[in-house]
Amino acid sequence: MHVVVNAAMSADGKLSSRRREQISISGESDFDRVDRLRADRDAVVVGVGTVLADDPRLTVKDDALCEQRRTDGQSSQPARVVIDSKARTPVDAAVLTDEAETYVCVSEAAPVGRRMDLADHAELVTAGDDRVDLLRAFAALQAAGLEQIMVEGGGELIFSLFENGLVDELRVFVGPTIIGGRDAPTLADGDGFVTNFPTLELETLERLDDGALLVWNS
Numbered sequence: 053m054h055v056v057v058n059a060a061m062s063a064d065g066k067l068s069s070r071r072r073e074q075i076s077i078s079g080e081s082d083f084d085r086v087d088r089l090r091a092d093r094d095a096v097v098v099g100v101g102t103v104l105a106d107d108p109r110l111t112v113k114d115d116a117l118c119e120q121r122r123t124d125g126q127s128s129q130p131a132r133v134v135i136d137s138k139a140r141t142p143v144d145a146a147v148l149t150d151e152a153e154t155y156v157c158v159s160e161a162a163p164v165g166r167r168m169d170l171a172d173h174a175e176l177v178t179a180g181d182d183r184v185d186l187l188r189a190f191a192a193l194q195a196a197g198l199e200q201i202m203v204e205g206g207g208e209l210i211f212s213l214f215e216n217g218l219v220d221e222l223r224v225f226v227g228p229t230i231i232g233g234r235d236a237p238t239l240a241d242g243d244g245f246v247t248n249f250p251t252l253e254l255e256t257l258e259r260l261d262d263g264a265l266l267v268w269n270s
């Protein structure tokens with residue numbers, strides 16, 4: 053399995069504002085790049101915080117890219133995955149439409165009724181007691197044939213993936229905006245590291261739109 057984390061952050065490192073609403077940090081070229089990256093992957097993963105905040109579709113938008121996937125013998129859309137310990141994904145969430153296959157990874161702490169509701173709309177993966185055990189969840193996704201993984205966020209999930217040593221590559225678009233705010237989400241939130249900070253190796257740095265794309269290897 054190969055896991056690439058892709059996100060867009062403001063010049064001051066924020067993924068969104070303190071209101072946690074979806075903000076277009078990327079420019080047009082970066083959104084096109086993200087669409088191509090999605091099209092190149094078996095699955096696009098987000099945390100439930102992102103689903104609740106953004107209600108994303110997580111689909112490939114360019115029809116030509118979908119057609120190319122079909123020509124290559126793949127489904128027209130990559131699978132979508134939500135990491136959702138308590139099964140809080142709303143059943144009318146855009147990520148549960150039938151445009152693409154969706155997996156929801158829950159923990160044993162998810163209420164049975166919520167799990168049954170979601171099971172009508174998605175493949176359920178149960179891993180972990182109170183919180184989704186990411187190592188087990190990703191192993192289950194791999195067993196389901198999902199090898200090339202793209203994670204879009206948010207900051208809580210990205211931190212946990214680094215904590216679990218699950219990130220192979222980090223691609224960050226750094227946009228020209230300052231968002232600010234101590235409560236605004238950053239690229240890696242969670243508890244944060246105090247020792248043994250993961251260190252990355254810079255692979256490429258490219259000017260894109262009015263910002264920069266940084267590609268790091270883990």
Ligand SMILES: NC(=O)C1=CN([C@@H]2O[C@H](COP(=O)(O)OP(=O)(O)OC[C@H]3O[C@@H](n4cnc5c(N)ncnc54)[C@H](O)[C@@H]3O)[C@@H](O)[C@H]2O)C=CC1
Binds near residue numbers: 061101135204
């Ligand atoms: N600019 C960008 O590229 C992106 C921005 N965002 C923004 O990020 C914000 C949402 O991020 P967050 O609130 O951090 O939520 P998140 O999307 O990282 O989800 C976190 C939630 O996932 C669940 N979870 C289950 N198991 C977990 C585990 N082992 N580790 C971590 N989380 C686990 C928990 O319920 C946790 O609260 C929104 O404001 C959204 O707009 C989200 C994605 C990309």
Ligand SMILES: Nc1nc(O)c(N)c(N[C@@H]2O[C@H](COP(=O)(O)O)[C@@H](O)[C@H]2O)n1
Binds near residue numbers: 076086
């Ligand atoms: N790459 C990137 N740049 C930005 O500026 C963003 N705000 C995001 N957000 C992510 O994209 C998701 C929306 O996807 P759909 O358009 O609904 O398919 C959103 O939930 C974030 O994960 N990404």
